[in-house]
Amino acid sequence: MPIPPDPRAARLAIRLVFLANGAVLAGWAPLVPLAKARLGLDEGQLGLVLLALGAGAILAMPLAGMLIARHGSRAVSIAAGLAFAALLPLLALAPDSPALGAPLLALALFAFGAANGLMDVAMNAQAVAVEAKGTRPIMSSIHGIFSIGGLLGAVSVSLLLRAGLSPVAAALALGMAAMALLAAQARALLPRAEDRPGDGHGFALPRGPVLAFGLLCFIMLLAEGSMIDWSAVYLVQQRGMEVALAGLGFGAFSVAMAAARLSGDALNARLGPVRLLRGGALLAALGLAVVVVLPQAWGALLGFVLVGLGIGNAVPLLFSAAGRLPGVAPGTAIAAVATLGYAGLLAGPALIGFAARLTSLPVALAGVALLVLAVAAWAGIARNEAGR
Structure with missing residues (x-):
């Protein structure tokens, strides 16, 4: 007989998933001026490159509902989250040449954004399911924890850069920490059977x-x-x-x-x-x-x-x-x-x-x-x- 899910453990787990998402997303912020200077981009060129991140997320979001319907919000949250964290160091690897580096950075940002789009929809669907298991709302505090993750991610990468680490090493350190945190939450999140019908499945x-x-x-x-x-x-x-x-x-x-x-x-x-x-x-x-x-x-x-x-x-x-x-x-x-x-x-x-x-x-x-x-x-x- 399967062990019923523990709502308290699920509430803690989804909070930590939101924390990891916020940290990885904010970990990109200190790398932006470094990429701009390394590639010799002006504001317009940088804006065009940054558009790839949004394009990846927007194109991936409609796919999230289908993936959640097939595999459940827990599986999609963790899989997309691991990919999201693993992609962060790639954002610091683009060659110095603008002609080659800018397109490669845009490609990496597109993949980074797509992983974030999938994770965002899935973790919010999981949060809805977790909230339904309790007696009080949790969505506001969960999104607050995402912001705390943003603080931790931005400050962590900044301090690692200050300590002399290369941008790639600093991003890798944060990405690996986030991957470890996400992997540890997989068992505590609610399984597919607990997903609320219709959550995140439509457009x-x-x-x-x-x-x-x-x-x-x-x-x-x-x-x-x-x-x-x-x-x-x-x-x-x-x-x-x-x-x-x-x-x-x-x-x-x-x-x-x-x-x-x-x-x-x-x-x-x-x-x-x-x-x-x-x-x-x-x-x-x-x-x-x-x-x-x-x-x-x-x-x-x-x-x-x-x-x-x-x-x-x-x-x-x-x-x-x-x-x-x-x-x-x-x-x-x-x-x-x-x-x-x-x-x-x-x-x-x-x-x-x-x-x-x-x-x-x-x-x-x-x-x-x-x-x-x-x-x-x-x-x-x-x-x-x-x-x-």
């Missing part, structure tokens, strides 16, 4: 009110993507920070986002979704303004903290409001909003690169601030469209 195009939620989600995740791929470049290029320390920018953003998410449920109960979403968007826009205006590196770090605090709860609030839309199945609405949202996270950094090439990186980030202000202006949709 829906956003339309009507769902489209409005999706566009707001696109903007907030574009702002998050700008921190992942451009914070370190900004600190080095615009504020003169040492390359080995530049990952601290994304680290500061990540710890602030984690704090916002871990306190989000209590703030929502006290303030309500509209005020929390509007206040967060205003705080994020202020943070981006601080990054652009203050000339010191510490000012940029302060701005990154404000951005993290501001956007931390935006996506959970938008998902929740979309799931309450009258006449629309919650799963269908949330899936459609997530499609547009992740497009902002994954493709947004490339758009920022193109804008920076036409103007400058500070001007491009100022443009993101204006978009975030639009979210503050339309925050009432979290109440009005949901009938609250």
Whole structure:
């Protein structure tokens, strides 16, 4: 007779899977300025290369549902996670020649993004199954732990670079640690039989009110993507920070986002979704303004903290409001909003690169601030469209 799954062990295991995912994704942030300098890329060329990461993830996400249906979210989470971690060192291996190195880096980023896309869908499907086994919600705290993983990954690679390790060695160390952590969770995650029917198996195009939620989600995740791929470049290029320390920018953003998410449920109960979403968007826009205006590196770090605090709860609030839309199945609405949202996270950094090439990186980030202000202006949709 098979041993029934332990919900407590599964809750811990899925938290550690999210931690590993955040660490590996953030481990790329300190490597971005090194790749830019080694390959001699300008902002536009770097943005084009970074587009490969988003393309890989977006193309892989529709496949995740089919793989989950066949193999279960546990198997896909672990297999994709191991591939995701194993691919991180390849991002530091591209040859110095831009003609050869840039295409090879783009290819590696495409595979890296595809593995992350598969892992992202699968681990969220697993989290839904784990949450259904308990008596209290866990999604907010799990996404907070992802942000903690981002802090650990960015700081770890930065410190390893500071200690004199090569980019390949630093990425390999983080990748191996993540692989070990993921492999250790395989038995504790819920098996395929526990997956909730329909979770992550479908795809829906956003339309009507769902489209409005999706566009707001696109903007907030574009702002998050700008921190992942451009914070370190900004600190080095615009504020003169040492390359080995530049990952601290994304680290500061990540710890602030984690704090916002871990306190989000209590703030929502006290303030309500509209005020929390509007206040967060205003705080994020202020943070981006601080990054652009203050000339010191510490000012940029302060701005990154404000951005993290501001956007931390935006996506959970938008998902929740979309799931309450009258006449629309919650799963269908949330899936459609997530499609547009992740497009902002994954493709947004490339758009920022193109804008920076036409103007400058500070001007491009100022443009993101204006978009975030639009979210503050339309925050009432979290109440009005949901009938609250």
